[in-house]
Amino acid sequence: MHSDSDIESMDTVNSQESAISFDAIKGKQGIGDCYLVFIPFALLPKLPVMRYPDDCPPQEKAQRKLIKSHANGLRDYLVKESDSFMLPTLTASVVKDPDSDAEGLGMEFDSGKVTLLPGSKLVFNDGQHREVGARMAIAQEASLADKTLPVLLFPDYDLSVSQRMFFLIHAKQRSASTSLQVAYNTFEAESNFTNDLTTQTPILKAFTDREKTSLSGKNSNLFTLSLLRKLTIKMRNDSTTNHQQSLEFCSRIFKILTKVIPHWSEALKKTITAPEIRKYYVSTQSVTLQALAEIACELRDKHKPEELEALFAPLKDVEWEKSNPDWEGRVVHQSFEEGILVYKILSKKDNIIGMRVYLKVKMGLRITEDEYKLESLSQSDFFKSIPSHCLPEVHQLEISEFLEPTATTSEVPGVEEAPPSATPEVPGVVEEAPTTTLEVPGVVEEAPPDATPEVPGVEEAPPATTPEVPAVVEGKPPAIRRERKKPSSDGEPKSVKSKAKKSQSNPEELPPTPTTSTRKRKPKATSAEPENTETKTAVGATA
Structure with a gap:
């Protein structure tokens, strides 16, 4: 040599x-x-x-x-x-x-x-x-x-x-297009493979341009031969693989995609045109096809050929329209030109990876560590919603940071959440048997006439009466339990429940407020009113 x-x-x-x-x-x-x-x-x-x-x-x-x-x-x-x-x-x-x-x-x-x-x-x-x-x-x-x-x-x-x-x-020379070179290059294995694939796969045979490397608005094709050559290299990823086996695998992938992407099959039925698909959808764009080819390559050695269709089936639910908000910044950039909304396709390496991550998550596949790191930079809603089984193993426990709480009750500062069947514990309050009224140790002194002592999650009764601490109901004002009666379906005594309900529905019927109240203060217009109303309700109940 x-x-x-x-x-x-x-x-x-x-x-x-x-x-x-x-x-x-x-x-x-x-x-x-x-x-x-x-x-x-x-x-x-x-x-x-x-x-x-x-x-x-x-x-x-x-x-x-x-x-x-x-x-x-x-x-x-x-x-x-x-x-x-x-x-x-x-x-x-x-x-x-x-x-x-x-x-x-x-x-x-x-x-x-x-x-x-x-x-x-x-x-x-x-x-x-x-x-x-x-x-x-x-x-x-x-x-x-x-x-x-x-x-x-x-x-x-x-x-x-x-x-x-x-x-x-x-x-003055003009070289032949890459697609035309692939069509005529019988000396290269990849070109021969690509030509064989287009003749054996219906969607490719019907919609592949063998001369041009880019498709104009009125072109009646969805793919170019030069792009398909790039896709087959990604899907095979090994020149030593048996030619016929690789051909069957790649052809199977495109046939499956024709089934799971609705407008591909509609194109074969001629219910939608190729220019319409290229104009309104991202499914035939280079960035999408390269992402799909890389996913297919990952699945090739891990799954049997008959399992592939089930793995790609979730793609039926993907919204392939360019207007899908999930594509913005990932593979599409929206802008207005002369008052017209224009969708620009993004096709850099990071966009291909981003599309691959999106489709893998939709398919329920686990993403790699590198894919996770790139996706985490966006901190998008999609990233925060990735299921734990799609995350790399080392990050599966971290998903709780990004998911919203699944419990329906909100947190009360200073109050530990009790089991569903038990009454929540309040700091400083010793809970006795369910049939006994709760007592607050050390509460013997009267509160100042112009202030109400603050207990997290509990509002105090009037100064003259030692308050009884009710069970805390998340998301609702606490009710005052005065005596032991047969509880209603929601756990509150019927007498207290009816009084509180009556006081809330008819505030004008409340008893006169003592002269030591804070009525001389000018109440605020918004947030203070509900608190004063609840205070009046408590006074009326104790009266």
């Missing part, structure tokens, strides 16, 4: 000491005369070629810098496909030796032959990587010796003319 040193050794090719002749066909273009020659591979090591050093400035040469990896790739291609390769025509200028005093252009044409004069060299304006690759290939594969390299020669009238040639060759 050749290394970079093999290429570097070609950087100084001495001028030939004698003339070299080739059979040629003369032609004429706008720039001047030209000559088409076929140089045998066996003669390439002897061919005089001008090599520019890496630090040579562009204005002093008429070719790009040599990319060694590209030349090595062409060498490998020629060796592997020695019986079936094809190389396009190279373009070169014949440069006269600057130290030569001979007149002319460094070359002669006579009787159907082109002769390179001693001291002249070739400068490849287009095809220098093909020439270097072929030069290395002949040293590796002897069967290439009788093959020829087509070269179109131009006399080097001036450096500016050669530079103009380079511009015309490269600036």
Whole structure:
């Protein structure tokens, strides 16, 4: 095998000491005369070629810098496909030796032959990587010796003319689309695999564009061949996998997706058009398809083929519309342009990961630690609602920080929550048997006339009477239990319940408030009124 040193050794090719002749066909273009020659591979090591050093400035040469990896790739291609390769025509200028005093252009044409004069060299304006690759290939594969390299020669009238040639060759060229390259690249395993997949899968066979890499508004397809090649690489993730098994797996995945994504199956039935799907849904966008392909790859080795449909079934409930708030910032950015709402698809690496996390959670799959870390940065409602069984094992216990409490009762400061069947405990209050009225130890003194002592969760009765602490009912004002009576269905004595209810419904019938009350104060307009009302109710009940 050749290394970079093999290429570097070609950087100084001495001028030939004698003339070299080739059979040629003369032609004429706008720039001047030209000559088409076929140089045998066996003669390439002897061919005089001008090599520019890496630090040579562009204005002093008429070719790009040599990319060694590209030349090595062409060498490998020629060796592997020695019986079936094809190389396009190279373009070169014949440069006269600057130290030569001979007149002319460094070359002669006579009787159907082109002769390179001693001291002249070739400068490849287009095809220098093909020439270097072929030069290395002949040293590796002897069967290439009788093959020829087509070269179109131009006399080097001036450096500016050669530079103009380079511009015309490269600036006016337009390479084939990636999809078209995949369609015609029968030498690459992935391209062949992608072409086979599209012919065996109904949704892909009907809606894949084999020429374009992007789909315009009126295009009648949902996928491009170039995107499908990228998806199959993600889904297979192993070039050593059996071709037929991989083909069956990938085809099964697309058939399942056709079932679980409603508008895909509707497209096959022609009840919705491809432009409508691309306009209103995210299911055929590159970011979504790449996320689905990565999920499929994760499931491939963990589950049997017949289990896959059940795993993807929850995707039936996903809202694929671009207007779904879950997509905002994840794979869609909404903006207004001239008063029109526009959905821009986000397709960076983080967006693919974010879409993968979303779909995995919807499918009930466990996310990875890296996915968790990226999703946690958002602190979104979706992140806070991720079920514990979808979290990495180390984070399963942390989900309680983000979930809302499941209990229906609210917390009372200073009051510990008791079991459902027991009366809650109040600090400073000793609870006796259920049939005995609770007593508050140490409460013997009267409260000041202008203030009510604060007991968490309990409002005090009037100063003249020792209060009895009722059972605390979460979310409702505490009731005063005066005597032992048959409890009602909600646990309160009927007499107290009826009095409290009557006092609340008819506040005008309350007994007069003692002169020591706080009536002289001007009550607040909002929050103070309910407290005063409850205080009056307590006084009325004790009266």
